[in-house]
Amino acid sequence: xAEFGAYEVGGPAAAQPSVPPLPIWSSEGPSAGExxxxxxxxxxxxxxxxERRFSPYDFNGGTTLAVSGKDxxxxxxxxxxxxxxxxxxxxxxxxxQLTSKTVLxxxxxxxDVDTLTNLLRTRMxxxxxxxxxxxxxxxxxxxxxxxLYGRRFFPYYSFNVLAGLDEEGKGAVFSYDAIGSYERTPxxxxxxxxxxxxxxMDNLVTFKTRLDPVPDMTVEEIVSIVKDAFVxxxxxxxxxGDAVEIKVISATGVTTELFPLKKD
Amino acid sequence: MAQFNDMSSxxxxxxxxGERPRGxxxxxxxxxxxxxxxxxxxGGGRLPQAMKTxxxxxGVIYKDGVVLGADTRATGGTEVCDKNCxxxxxxxxxxxxxxxxxxxxxxxxxxxxxxxxxxxxxxxGMQSRVVxxxxxxxxxxxxxQGHVSAALVLGGCDVNGSHLYHIYPxxxxxxxxxxxxxxxxxxxxxxxxxxxxxxxxxxxxxxVVKQAIRAGIFNDLGSGSNVDVTVIRKPEVGGGTTVMxxxxxxxxxxxxxxxxxxPKAIVVPRxxxxxxxxxxxxxxxxxxxxxxxxxxx
Numbered sequence: 001x002a003e004f005g006a007y008e009v010g011g012p013a014a015a016q017p018s019v020p021p022l023p024i025w026s027s028e029g030p031s032a033g034e035x036x037x038x039x040x041x042x043x044x045x046x047x048x049x050x051e052r053r054f055s056p057y058d059f060n061g062g063t064t065l066a067v068s069g070k071d072x073x074x075x076x077x078x079x080x081x082x083x084x085x086x087x088x089x090x091x092x093x094x095x096x097q098l099t100s101k102t103v104l105x106x107x108x109x110x111x112d113v114d115t116l117t118n119l120l121r122t123r124m125x126x127x128x129x130x131x132x133x134x135x136x137x138x139x140x141x142x143x144x145x146x147x148l149y150g151r152r153f154f155p156y157y158s159f160n161v162l163a164g165l166d167e168e169g170k171g172a173v174f175s176y177d178a179i180g181s182y183e184r185t186p187x188x189x190x191x192x193x194x195x196x197x198x199x200x201m202d203n204l205v206t207f208k209t210r211l212d213p214v215p216d217m218t219v220e221e222i223v224s225i226v227k228d229a230f231v232x233x234x235x236x237x238x239x240x241g242d243a244v245e246i247k248v249i250s251a252t253g254v255t256t257e258l259f260p261l262k263k264d
Numbered sequence: 265m266a267q268f269n270d271m272s273s274x275x276x277x278x279x280x281x282g283e284r285p286r287g288x289x290x291x292x293x294x295x296x297x298x299x300x301x302x303x304x305x306x307g308g309g310r311l312p313q314a315m316k317t318x319x320x321x322x323g324v325i326y327k328d329g330v331v332l333g334a335d336t337r338a339t340g341g342t343e344v345c346d347k348n349c350x351x352x353x354x355x356x357x358x359x360x361x362x363x364x365x366x367x368x369x370x371x372x373x374x375x376x377x378x379x380x381x382x383x384x385x386x387x388x389g390m391q392s393r394v395v396x397x398x399x400x401x402x403x404x405x406x407x408x409q410g411h412v413s414a415a416l417v418l419g420g421c422d423v424n425g426s427h428l429y430h431i432y433p434x435x436x437x438x439x440x441x442x443x444x445x446x447x448x449x450x451x452x453x454x455x456x457x458x459x460x461x462x463x464x465x466x467x468x469x470x471x472v473v474k475q476a477i478r479a480g481i482f483n484d485l486g487s488g489s490n491v492d493v494t495v496i497r498k499p500e501v502g503g504g505t506t507v508m509x510x511x512x513x514x515x516x517x518x519x520x521x522x523x524x525x526x527p528k529a530i531v532v533p534r535x536x537x538x539x540x541x542x543x544x545x546x547x548x549x550x551x552x553x554x555x556x557x558x559x560x561x
Contacts, residue, residue, distance in 0.1 A: 209537075235344065
């Protein structure tokens with residue numbers, strides 16, 4: 001009975017003002033508005049606490065390119081590492097030599113690329129102990145595809161291009177997507193500048209839409225095409241620049257050259 | 265002030281239907297744009313992005329006036345749309361304005377205020393003052409509540425001396441001896457905080473501005489290419505403005521291309537492009553006559 005001061009369940013209608021339900025998602029919180037999310041974290045001091053989303057990926061920029069020749073392959077990657085609008089380093093290589101005949105060029109999230117490379121190297125070492133020989137390029141290509149697909153639902157943010165000499169000594173280039181689909185191609189470009197390089201390579205290397213005959217390309221000609229392409233990509237892509245590291249893999253071994261690009 | 269907003273009695277040519285042209289923004293396409301955006305997004309695409317200028321823009325006050333500086337890169341997302349755009353806009357002979365943010369917004373806003381200042385000069389018969397330009401800009405930007413994304417560095421000299429302002433997209437302004445705006449503003453400000461002094465000579469001031477813009481060009485990915493400089497001097501020292509477009513060009517690509525032999529494949533020989541069909545016809549404006557008899561003396 002109300003007069004003895006007992007609590008009443010569901011008091012008089014006008015007793016309490018109705019409270020709106022607490023927002024859970026950041027898109028419903030007080031900071032949601034037409035100007036988007038605020039960038040400070042209030043920790044529930046002046047606002048109701050709500051979920052914030054953490055992105056596990058960051059894009060560190062860069063472009064990679066690989067072109068195969070008759071008995072050699074040219075791999076290149078710029079050396080700029082960036083985050084947002086900042087340059088973190090002008091001298092971080094993107095080319096990772098896996099065997100004496102295979103190089104992995106990878107752009108994307110640097111930590112994912114490094115972890116992937118370490119994992120590949122570990123599994124390659126185990127292969128060498130088991131099979132008593134170095135892994136061939138085609139075997140590495142398959143292993144990379146399997147490794148990437150193993151993370152099908154939380155992918156490595158790594159845009160890979162694998163280049164090397166196959167068992168017959170011919171140049172081989174493999175392009176990948178983030179979850180392991182791969183294909184052997186005459187050339188491959190990936191990263192932030194790929195849209196500028198692929199049409200250029202179509203014209204200068206495979207002579208698509210050109211009627212003049214494709215000459216047998218020498219190492220020097222392909223290297224100068226690669227340099228030309230990176231200067232072009234550096235003009236229009238803000239993430240490409242500083243320098244490009246160019247490796248040539250042939251029967252005699254691997255040579256490396258560092259060609260400077262614009263720093264702006 | 266009413267005459268600034270009243271365009272109905274201006275001498276603009278009448279439209280064919282006889283309706284009077286109206287000034288300002290037109291919003292009739294907004295709902296259709298939104299529908300197009302939703303249908304494009306459903307198909308996995310994106311609407312075209314407005315071109316932003318990324319940018320490093322700066323201004324300094326020195327002994328005899330104002331020096332303004334800007335980089336020349338315009339980006340659309342992460343692609344460079346324009347390698348040599350002009351970011352220092354003319355407002356009047358003695359007032360110039362650098363703009364960062366959405367390129368169309370900075371261009372059209374400064375053009376609008378420039379024409380308003382010219383009309384005001386014709387009305388008053390006097391040189392434009394910098395405060396007038398600042399007030400016109402901030403009143404307009406505040407009216408649009410930040411939707412006109414224009415961040416400006418405005419500098420000029422008038423009867424009251426030399427003045428430098430920064431203006432934010434929502435309409436706030438500040439009057440300072442040295443300012444920087446844009447994505448490269450932190451890189452440029454670090455140079456100013458180290459090297460700016462009061463009462464610098466002209467050459468010194470230009471050098472500090474050049475170094476500040478260079479800091480933005482090389483350390484900020486949204487800025488790049490060349491340094492543009494504009495110097496506006498006080499009436500006491502003779503007045504006058506010097507516009508130096510391309511004052512410093514540290515990023516010429518020709519130097520880079522000269523560092524290696526260009527590939528032979530870039531030279532496309534005649535006949536390499538497939539000809540699908542050929543049609544030769546003579547325009548009816550051209551008449552063919554036999555060669556006339558040469559004149560005989």
